[in-house]
Amino acid sequence: MTSDEPQRPDLARELIARATESAAHRAAHVRGQLDAVQLGRARHADHANTKVLRRILAEYDWPGHCLVGPDAARAAWSIALHSDYDPAFQRAATTLLGRAVQDGDALVQHWAHLYDRALVTSGRDQEYGTQLLLHADGIELCPLRAPESVDTRRATVRLPPIAVAVKAMRRRYAPDGSADESPTVVLAGAA
Template sequence: MTTAEPLRPDLARELITLAEQSAARRAQRLRNQLDAIHLGQGRHADHASAKVLRRILADHDCWPGHRLVGPDAARAAWSIALHSNDEPDFQRAAAVLLRRAVQADDAPVQHWAHLHDRALINNGDNQEFGTQFFLGATGIELCPVREPTALNQRRASVGLPPAAVALEKMSHRLASMRAGQDSPTVVLAGAP
């Protein structure tokens, strides 16, 4: 992947700002620091961020990858799409464009695997790469996976560690976030 100056630094700044604001809200939510009004405002802000990303996708007819916006902003775009849970059709469309960017060596395959899984889960399907978790009665649990016996092979094919390692890492991250020991960053299910 290229590390040259991005073609659209203006879009890069916009995406990074939106993703940072969203991450701060999610961190507060994980720490139970938001009341119902702030939760609603956060959902509205996430929807607005998705609208900005949707405009960028439409204007450029491609994923805002490393060449267009640089690696940090490409990661920000991924985070925005990943957290657009109220818009499963948008997530699916974004995953298609992200897959194309991966094939063009313009985005990390791990980002696509996470977004692909999130879109599957949000559409009621089993995930493929085991990147999505939920907080169950006994702690962090893996969302349903298709063909679980081949999960670690699929994870390895996209550069992800075994599912048990990711599950342990997520458990530790959640515990430290709730204890306030971590910086206010978002906990993404198995984020690369």
């Protein structure tokens, strides 16, 4: 085994498969392509993914680059990020991811996104401006603590200025006129 190969390729495959399926569900949801049954299945998948990640965290700590490789580490982050129904789990995952960042085994940008998401799902203002609400008519930044210094905080976690990130998200999620006008709100992350 080379040093570039993950220690647990089996976990890597599982995390990537789960995150890929969930990402497809979220993309369909944003485009208004999920009926109530499909939306229920997507929520069930998020719960199942959280359960699997919880087991992995209990056994291995954060599944970082050494254990599962960069792609699966990103998948684990995505699963934790979308565990909105379980704020306590998100906070615990944030702590473990933070330790992995300190050990050089995970990306600080992932930690910042998860930290913000855990704050938002707990009803608090975010720190780094990574979380946005997607509406049928555009996007809106979730409440932000001390907006005047957000770019300074973003720089410490290697994120671009907030104006650049919001502009990119607006381009990515620009209403194209094909979405229905229902007040669908989805929490999304901005780089």
